[in-house]
Amino acid sequence: MNTPEVTIIDYGVGNLLSVKRGFEHCGAKVVLSSDPNIILASHRVVLPGVGAFPNAMDALQKLNLVSVIKELGELGTPLLAICLGMQLLMDESEEFGFNLGLGLIPGRVVAVSENSVEGTSQKIPHIGWSSLYNSCENINWKGTLLQDNEVGDSVYFVHSYMAQPANPINQVAHVIYGGHRISAVISKDRITGCQFHPEKSGDLGLKILRKFCLD
């Protein structure tokens, strides 16, 4: 079998080493790059991200990568966007005012509620291990990056904002925080976003990276 190749977009944000090591653990050859030509020629691309939405979009803009990532969507290149990377996939975000995103999956990014559905205050950011639930009752996870996972698997989250896809079909999995439903995995065509960190979610997270390598 050929060694799977993964290109991680390096735009100066986040713990890239852990993402790289996660894919290497899954047997992939990993390239870190901010070069549009390398990214466009890649078999599969990862958009990581930690920090604030507007800073990340600015960083992508400065490297002329916004149009490159949009083009990946048109090319049908498998794209995995992690944490803030997933939020960047959306049309817009309310973090620090109003900011446009990549618009690859319709919907917006909004703050995680500071109150539970019962009205009690809850801690922000949402940090920790939460269980994944299936968001579309009639559709199982076959064919998604969660194919090898099970409902109830716990994965590691750390975030204060969340993606709300306009079309419910784009939400694959969610978690419950203070009674609220929060998007955990969203997808459209060959694009997948994970709000949690698969590279920090132990073996159950590595399964997701492994599945992406085989896509």
Added chain:
Amino acid sequence: MTNLRLIARLDVKGPNLIKGIHLEGLRVIGAPNDFALDYYRQGADELIYMDIVASLYGRNHLGEIIKDAAKDIFVPMTVGGGIRSIENAREILRSGADKVAINTAAVANPGIISDVARQFGSQCMVLSIEAKKIANDHWEVYTDNGRERTGLDVIEWAKLCVSNGAGEVLLTSVDREGTRKGFDVELVKAVSSAVNVPIIASGGMGKSEDLLPVVNDGGADAVAMADILHYGRAKIGDIRATAKAAGLGVRRYEYARSNHN
């Protein structure tokens, strides 16, 4: 409320994992990453590495240890000890750490909290507090591993640093650390009711049941464990089972399914 996090804490001096009592009287336990990998496989939800002499010598030596750990360990790692600038923090985060814990440098220069939070996000800015009880319901902030007093009140200090952008508090009781007498529940309760960020209780866990009062009454979101794990008095699986049996939410972790397919 998220699941309770069970965190293995590794205090490191030079190349060695060490353990002391009241953060002093250090004893060498072994190679940090041998223990770290074992705790990862047991199902630790996170790891904390503290370079316990870094503040004294002004440099954190954990970069190489973390880079090595990141090859095999895929849970969040927090690194503390001697981080006194944005550059130090960046170097540690580039080595595979997800969060930095800052204590001594924040006392000397509180601005570092907001600098790190602005640069890398609040989620990776962990305020580390070494607390010593000085009177009923009063604790003083110590630095340099419980060696230096600061005159700062723990509660006021926690509030100030959280308002400056600290996203989490690692709260170590110097009085209980290494004693196996259980956590200082009153301390944890006082801080967790004063700030709205997650609190990691550290210091004093002697047996699995010790985590129940600090979570139920103290409001801790996570517990850091050292001695109990290093000396094998309990495995993380046993501790998780104790928490679950008492009705606390914990991460579902099945060793068999995770590792054998």
